[in-house]
Amino acid sequence: MSYQPQIKVPATYMRGGTSKGVFFLKDELPEAAQQPGEARDKLLLRVIGSPDPYEKQIDGMGGATSSTSKTVIISKSEQSDHDVDYLFGQVSIDKPFVDWSGNCGNLSAAVGPFAINNGLIPAERIPENGIVEVKIWQANITKTIIAHVPIKNGQVQEMGDFELDGVTFPAAEVRVDFVAPADGEGALFPTGNLIDQLDVPDIGTFEATMINAGIPTVFIKAESLGYTGTELQADINNDKKALETFETIRAYGAVKMGLIENITEAANRQHTPKIAIVAGPKTYTASSGKVVEADSVDVLIRALSMGKLHHAMMGTAAVAISAAAAIPGTLVNIAAGGKERNSVTFGHPSGTLKVGAEASKVGEQWSIDKAIMSRSARIIMQGWVHVPAETF
Template sequence: MNDVARPYPPQISIPATYMRGGTSKGVFFKLGDLPAAAQVPGAARDKLLLRVIGSPDPYEKQIDGMGGATSSTSKAVILSKSESAEHDVDYLFGQVAIDKPYVDWSGNCGNLSAAVGPFAVANGLVDAARIPQDGVVEVRIWQVNIQKTIVSQVPVVNGEVQETGDFELDGVTFPAAEIPVAFMDPAEGEGAIFPTGNLVDELDVPGVGLLKATLINAGIPTVFINALDLGYTGTELQAVINGDDQALEMFETIRAHGALRMGLIGDISEAASRQHTPKVAFVAPAADYVSSSGKEVRAADIDLLVRALSMGKLHHAMMGTAAVAIAAAAAIEGTLVNLAAVSGKPDSGKRHAVTFGHPSGSLRVGAEASFVNGGWYIEKAVMSRSARVLMEGAVRIPGDSF
């Protein structure tokens, strides 16, 4: 029976928009719409976002929240007019854990980056004088998590964001308008693209042994491993990896030791509280396979195969930030990504653009690399995504959630 004498706080309503960006979706907020306690970083903000998304959930379903129980759908974005004269909007991303009570602020979401520009234009975060009646508006985004610039080309028709179109993105069921996104100088923070100074390192991983690895810091810190060294072909789909607890444990061990070697953590025990970064991915030369949707992907149409894990599970397609890392690594001769891309091809060397196969299909990405002052530099990495509003209005959470 309900204890009618006990006072329960009412729910509160917070303006929000539910958006898809690339192969991810999340809940978008304007900073000023959040309750005062959540407008600054800290426990109140984290608790609010956890309750909105429906975490922590021991059932791992997020039934009582907006999350979709995958790393691709357990996300939150906070946007505001930029404090920088060189940018239009400040973009803060939170990766919300599904079964644990924390929000990881250590990196960006490249897929949701594609939705930031359209949201900013539609919600008054871009100067109205810059928005054409018909055409394209360039939205300059400051990515707060990694302190980097993202430039988004947002299509506009009749003064409003054009969301519908015929651009198809593998991993997304329906076509939409194309949004080119450029990640400028994508090495995260002020660190080197290769934190160890090497294009290829050897990782001594307990239970696995010595593994060759490319440890790169572009888009998002990523640990690349050869698929063959792990007993895989690179054509695997989600069920093969996510249904194998031993495999998931192995990948988490590789990720933790990669994080330690990259200097992202000071002790191996810290990896458990930093699940969003680094990512771990395995690569292989191009091969024929059938994607998760039944689409045939031909080796002749791609340069290499890549499978990546996010928040402890094989991703259904490819994280946008990891795609940036792939583009950057492919552009530098001698990395494991580059070697997989040029394997068996007569024109070996760096690649200005590659098309890689992932579980849902393929994606083309590009990057320009140069060796400057004794180190590698990536001017920008570019890819096309799409985005659209799924629902807008307000989310509700119990008033004592934060």
């Protein structure tokens, strides 16, 4: 059998928030992968090292977690009033598919720096020192994101003293604004209710807040599943039955939200919706060993991504948290004290995070005008990723 040399694809490996991903310029992808479809998916799967029945992604760039099995494609924006188009692909670890159904809020923080470093922002807009606003079109969900990227000596500032729980080292702060983040056509609450009764056969009936902001998310009370809200990854991820229960609830939530028609479709839509448990403030020890005092947080949230409890918090789920917290009557708002608010500090397995949201109400309809959070981003490696020529 004749074996062809590997092909080289220009790529940048970046951390954004508490995630990592492989970033590509669209026009530097192989021609067959510059359009959506099988060739693109096969390329990204091979880059990351999926599908891997061992769930280790040893033969690729993935890190065998939902936070590190990610790809991003950036191009000059086709929208006249935006700078760049940002397409996110969540690569399944053990299955042969790429989920294009949602955004990655964490990697959103890396899009602006990547765009500047790759010459997609006009030089005249980049100060010697200051902030560049990069207007991003999030192509998966057709929404606007504005990244406020710090510049020092004419270059993207990556190093700084901003600390983000879930990330070991400090870096420069990148503020990210999610404009009108309700998913779809503005249906913030797809069922029309702040709280629904979610019936899950053979498991139970749960109060649930189902919201489309940042990413579709199903919130249920931690106590309804026997949890306290202080759990760390091992408490849930080492419990196969618990993971199956969460996945079943997520599937029924997806149907009720109108994202799928039948629960069997959930297996091919792992990225959305997210499922999270919510509880009132309690003191707990984070995964780093840091003690999070009850009076330092408004609410506790534990969220699952791609079938496992996340080590910190997905950026898009943080948008959903901020939105739900801002609207009186949701489970998140009730757990946080039940008052009107424009920001919330929540506890997650790695520590805490403060996020903000601007909510407004017209008649009986709520909307979120903007959600705001601070992240950081850093280039880890630049060069070429190699893939076998017969990949696609």
